Amino acid sequence: MDKFTTLTGIVAPLEALNVDTDQIIPKQFLKRVERSGYEGMLFYDWRYLEDGKTPDPAFELNAPRYQGASILLTKDNFGCGSSREHAPWALNNYGFRCILAPSFADIFYYNCFNNGMLPIVLPGNVIESLFTEVRATEGYELTVDLAAETITKPDGGVIAFEISPFLKERLLNGWDQVGLTLLHKDKIAAYEAKRGIA
Amino acid sequence: MAKNIYEKIWDAHVVHTPEGQDTILYIDRHFVHEVTSAQAFEGLRMANRAVRRPELTFATMDHNIPTTDRSIPIQDPLSQKQVDTLEANCEQFHITCFDMYDPRNGIVHVVGPELGLTQPGMTIVCGDSHTATHGAFGALAHGIGTSEVEHVLATQTLLQKKSKTMEIRVTGALRTGVTAKDLVLAIIGKIGTAGGTGYVIEYTGEAIRKLSMEGRMTVCNMTIEAGARAGLISPDDITCAYLKDRPYLPKDRTFEELAEGWKAWASDEGCAYDTVVEVDAGEVEPQVTWGTSPGMVTGISGKTPVLAELEGNDRLAAEKALAYMDLGEGVPMTEVRINKMFIGSCTNGRIEDLREAAAVARGHKVSETIDQALVVPGSNEVKKQAEAEGLDQVFKDTGFEWREAGCSMCLAMNDDRLDPGDRCASTSNRNFEGRQGKGGRTHLVGAGMAAAAAIKGHFVDIRDWDFRG
Numbered sequence: 001m002d003k004f005t006t007l008t009g010i011v012a013p014l015e016a017l018n019v020d021t022d023q024i025i026p027k028q029f030l031k032r033v034e035r036s037g038y039e040g041m042l043f044y045d046w047r048y049l050e051d052g053k054t055p056d057p058a059f060e061l062n063a064p065r066y067q068g069a070s071i072l073l074t075k076d077n078f079g080c081g082s083s084r085e086h087a088p089w090a091l092n093n094y095g096f097r098c099i100l101a102p103s104f105a106d107i108f109y110y111n112c113f114n115n116g117m118l119p120i121v122l123p124g125n126v127i128e129s130l131f132t133e134v135r136a137t138e139g140y141e142l143t144v145d146l147a148a149e150t151i152t153k154p155d156g157g158v159i160a161f162e163i164s165p166f167l168k169e170r171l172l173n174g175w176d177q178v179g180l181t182l183l184h185k186d187k188i189a190a191y192e193a194k195r196g197i198a
Numbered sequence: 199m200a201k202n203i204y205e206k207i208w209d210a211h212v213v214h215t216p217e218g219q220d221t222i223l224y225i226d227r228h229f230v231h232e233v234t235s236a237q238a239f240e241g242l243r244m245a246n247r248a249v250r251r252p253e254l255t256f257a258t259m260d261h262n263i264p265t266t267d268r269s270i271p272i273q274d275p276l277s278q279k280q281v282d283t284l285e286a287n288c289e290q291f292h293i294t295c296f297d298m299y300d301p302r303n304g305i306v307h308v309v310g311p312e313l314g315l316t317q318p319g320m321t322i323v324c325g326d327s328h329t330a331t332h333g334a335f336g337a338l339a340h341g342i343g344t345s346e347v348e349h350v351l352a353t354q355t356l357l358q359k360k361s362k363t364m365e366i367r368v369t370g371a372l373r374t375g376v377t378a379k380d381l382v383l384a385i386i387g388k389i390g391t392a393g394g395t396g397y398v399i400e401y402t403g404e405a406i407r408k409l410s411m412e413g414r415m416t417v418c419n420m421t422i423e424a425g426a427r428a429g430l431i432s433p434d435d436i437t438c439a440y441l442k443d444r445p446y447l448p449k450d451r452t453f454e455e456l457a458e459g460w461k462a463w464a465s466d467e468g469c470a471y472d473t474v475v476e477v478d479a480g481e482v483e484p485q486v487t488w489g490t491s492p493g494m495v496t497g498i499s500g501k502t503p504v505l506a507e508l509e510g511n512d513r514l515a516a517e518k519a520l521a522y523m524d525l526g527e528g529v530p531m532t533e534v535r536i537n538k539m540f541i542g543s544c545t546n547g548r549i550e551d552l553r554e555a556a557a558v559a560r561g562h563k564v565s566e567t568i569d570q571a572l573v574v575p576g577s578n579e580v581k582k583q584a585e586a587e588g589l590d591q592v593f594k595d596t597g598f599e600w601r602e603a604g605c606s607m608c609l610a611m612n613d614d615r616l617d618p619g620d621r622c623a624s625t626s627n628r629n630f631e632g633r634q635g636k637g638g639r640t641h642l643v644g645a646g647m648a649a650a651a652a653i654k655g656h657f658v659d660i661r662d663w664d665f666r667g
């Protein structure tokens with residue numbers, strides 16, 4: 001898995017609440033059996049006009065100033081709905097490595113970490129002021145430092161965030177969770193023996 | 199010390215908590231379907247890993263399969279490939295798979311309980327958010343991502359952090375005509391779609407105790423729509439009676455011994471929860487959603503919201519939802535006209551739901567304004583039972599289509615879908631934009647309410663229904 005240590009990147013705003021995984025990537029794209037190649041399918045129903053090809057100019061993420069963004073700024077309960085890991089895959093394939101929101105849906109949140117992505121929970125008022133600042137300044141960039149648990153703004157202002165120490169370690173080291181658990185194979189065998197699972 | 203059911207199951211499944219890490223939790227039952235598993239099996243192959251306990255994993259195909267004639271091959275090559283991939287993976291890794299032609303096939307969350315693969319006290323996972331359904335049996339059951347599916351296949355465990363617990367105590371009794379679906383929609387409306395985030399919910403109280411297993415599954419199924427990791431109901435005699443004689447129960451103990459063991463998982467008298475929410479079942483009326491998230495719901499006597507009465511983010515969300523749903527402000531729900539109906543899904547595709555719908559439909563005809571009314575059983579077993587009871591005939595006489603089992607128009611991965619602009623009364627669990635087809639508009643309701651809406655062409659209060667025969 002890719003490591004996540006620090007990231008400096010353009011911030012793109014997605015002003016919607018309860019963005020569900022059906023919006024992040026609609027079901028017709030879940031038929032593929034690969035983990036990559038989902039970038040063109042991200043926010044499909046919002047992103048394109050009727051023809052499914054021409055970018056909809058009314059969709060903010062399509063604006064030229066947000067191209068190449070690696071940080072997504074959004075609102076409450078992002079990633080709710082289905083457990084499809086295609087949602088973080090699509091965001092990741094598109095180029096987003098970090099997502100800022102006041103809250104995330106549980107399964108989506110953990111799916112991000114399994115793909116080397118960092119979802120950050122920030123208070124609602126901090127998110128609101130970031131929306132204002134991002135829109136006010138073209139090319140607005142933030143620098144995320146996972147080890148320090150800080151986000152630095154263009155004006156030098158610093159926003160602190162919190163994250164579980166274990167999830168942080170995993171991202172910093174790019175640990176594969178299966179490999180990590182298999183280090184404790186003997187413990188699993190002992191548990192099975194105790195339960196009589198032969 | 200008195201423990202609640204979540205604490206009991208958690209404690210019994212802790213394998214190890216390495217210093218500074220999440221807990222390695224043992225998984226008793228793993229369900230797999232075609233949509234979220236291919237990349238997990240591929241991961242195993244790439245790392246040259248085996249499935250640790252193939253006998254604890256069971257697979258079914260449900261999302262992609264057609265609900266029309268099964269003797270005709272699947273038309274969409276991508277769907278066919280996904281189904282074939284699951285079959286090949288199950289064969290390579292020695293996993294039991296209920297394929298499209300197997301009498302045990304059906305929606306994974308209908309099949310597990312029906313076969314007795316779901317039992318009280320188990321930890322159950324599946325790469326599907328509605329795994330919460332199995333919590334109705336007093337199992338700790340939840341959805342996981344594909345990387346976690348791979349983790350479970352390789353290690354038979356999951357890395358987990360202990361959740362907080364929420365008790366939702368449902369006092370009183372549901373009024374006649376009000377169902378488990380209405381109850382859970384009302385609960386989501388009350389606590390919000392993120393109200394359960396970070397929690398495992400246990401439903402308690404008289405009204406829950408009186409629910410059948412089908413009703414309990416409907417409630418637990420939609421727990422994920424309230425943001426919670428899992429929903430649980432402590433096992434009791436109703437749970438045990440449902441499970442009796444199911445094919446996959448352990449064979450080394452008598453039913454009495456099993457039942458005693460199951461009931462021991464129930465929450466202890468006087469146990470504690472991090473949060474308690476009280477709901478009065480007597481106050482719940484039949485529910486209909488008006489928006490694009492399950493929490494955007496009101497009673498059938500209610501109206502769509504008036505934006506000026508809302509503030510901030512609530513207003514932003516309601517404005518966007520009403521625009522998508524093409525509904526005005528303050529519109530009575532009984533005036534909302536539909537042109538499609540879908541009865542089915544892991545929320546309301548069980549035999550009891552079909553009986554409820556058939557009781558409403560009997561002696562009536564579908565409205566002329568309805569373009570399509572689908573009834574899709576949740577599994578082959580449900581289909582067989584419904585046909586034995588003659589329910590299929592009632593539906594056909596009414597003018598509803600009777601289909602083969604599967605997920606169908608719950609998420610429209612097969613050919614069953616809404617067209618842009620369609621408005622559907624649906625017994626499924628998600629009214630998200632485009633969920634049932636791009637541009638389609640979904641109103642979530644119970645099975646009886648859906649049938650009634652298809653007969654009248656608009657939503658009606660099922661409590662005033664003219665039941666015939």
Ligand code: SF4
Pocket residue numbers: 260261305306307326328543544545604605608609626627
């Ligand atoms: S019926 Fe719908 S919600 Fe249930 S498993 Fe199938 S697609 Fe998912």
